[in-house]
Structures are given as C-alpha cells and as structure tokens.
Amino acid sequence: NTQISGQGLDINKMDVDVLEQIHQMGGLQLVMPQAFAETDCGALADTGRTVVEFNLTGESVELPIMGGKTYNAMTFSGQVPGPTLRVTQGDVVQMTLTIPADEVTGHGNDMHASQMSATHFDSVNPGETSQYCYIAESAGVFKYHCSGVHLAGMDQHVL
Numbered sequence: 001n002t003q004i005s006g007q008g009l010d011i012n013k014m015d016v017d018v019l020e021q022i023h024q025m026g027g028l029q030l031v032m033p034q035a036f037a038e039t040d041c042g043a044l045a046d047t048g049r050t051v052v053e054f055n056l057t058g059e060s061v062e063l064p065i066m067g068g069k070t071y072n073a074m075t076f077s078g079q080v081p082g083p084t085l086r087v088t089q090g091d092v093v094q095m096t097l098t099i100p101a102d103e104v105t106g107h108g109n110d111m112h113a114s115q116m117s118a119t120h121f122d123s124v125n126p127g128e129t130s131q132y133c134y135i136a137e138s139a140g141v142f143k144y145h146c147s148g149v150h151l152a153g154m155d156q157h158v159l
Contacts (some may be wrong), residue, residue, distance in 0.1 A: 039116065041133040044092045049135065051092045054085045058099045058107025058124065058146070074107065074146060082144065087136045094133045101127035110147030113138060123147075 045051055056076045063080060065071045076082030087093055097109050106123040114134040124130045 039132055039134055041092075041094055041131060044133045044135065045094075047092065049090060049092045050088065051094050051133075052085070052087045052136075053094045053096070055096045056082065056098070056109065058097055058109075059103055060105075074105075076109075076144075085144075089136055089139050091136050092133055093136050094131065096129060096131040097124050098129040099124045099126050108147040109144060111142065111144040113140070113142035113144075 057078070059075055059078060061073055061075045061078050062070045063073050063075075073080050085093070093111070093114070095109060095111060095114075097107065099107050103126040106125045108123040111134075113136060114132075115138060116132075116134060122130070
C-alpha cells in the first residue's frame with residue numbers, strides 16, 4: 001500500500017496486465033521536483049530568484065498567561081507562535097537559526113512549506129547557527145516548529 005495523489009493504491013487489487021505494462025516500459029521512477037531537490041543556499045542564490053532571508057533565534061522565554069501566571073516557553077525569536085514569513089511562490093527561502101550561547105538546550109526548525117525531511121535541518125546546539133534554503137513552490141499557509149532528529153525533548157518544544 002502506498003499513497004499517490006492522496007489516494008491509497010493497493011498493489012494486490014491492480015490488474016496484472018497494468019503491472020506488466022509498467023514493467024515493460026522500464027518501471028516507475030519517483031522523481032523529486034528540482035525545487036525540492038536543491039537545498040544548497042549558494043546554488044539557489046545563483047538561480048536569479050528572489051532570496052528571502054528568515055533569521056530566527058531559538059530561545060527560552062517566560063511568557064505571561066491568563067490568571068497572572070507565566071509559562072516557560074521555547075520560542076522562535078521570543079514569540080509564540082514564531083514570526084510570520086511571507087514569500088511569493090518561487091522565491092528562495094534562506095532560513096537561519098541561531099541558538100544563543102546561554103540557552104539551556106538545542107533547538108531546531110521544521111518548515112512544512114519546504115516539503116523536506118527534518119533531517120535537512122538537524123538540531124542546533126547553544127552557541128551555534130545553522131542554515132538551509134529551499135524554493136517556496138507550494139502556495140498556502142504552512143506551520144513551522146522545533147525539530148531535530150537528535151534533539152531530546154523535541155515533542156516538548158513543539159507542544
């Protein structure tokens with residue numbers, strides 16, 4: 001079972017002749033669109049597209065909540081939710097995340113608009129900066145959140 005265009009495809013229910021025809025034509029090749037295949041900021045900067053810089057800091061902040069209490073939040077640039085990034089479809093997004101040296105823990109960033117795996121942007125440790133780029137191909141409104149395959153407590157950051 002796999003997903004194609006949002007619909008389930010059960011290989012066991014497919015016509016054997018269709019499968020044989022696909023095989024005779026050389027099989028199926030999954031091709032990643034160029035927009036998502038290139039993540040190198042230098043290469044994307046040379047494409048002539050507009051580059052939109054998105055600079056964030058990952059920091060712990062005490063924020064007020066109802067009832068006069070406070071909440072210790074992992075934030076992007078001191079905000080929950082983080083700052084809004086607005087781009088035009090086809091722009092190059094240059095996402096840079098800096099973690100202050102005095103921060104207690106690492107932080108990460110998973111931008112759903114990039115349609116890339118979070119492995120492209122692993123956790124960033126205190127005192128470090130990391131960057132990645134992608135082409136904003138898909139129109140819409142997308143969330144971003146803390147991420148990192150080596151980041152302990154990532155779920156706590158997201159919540």
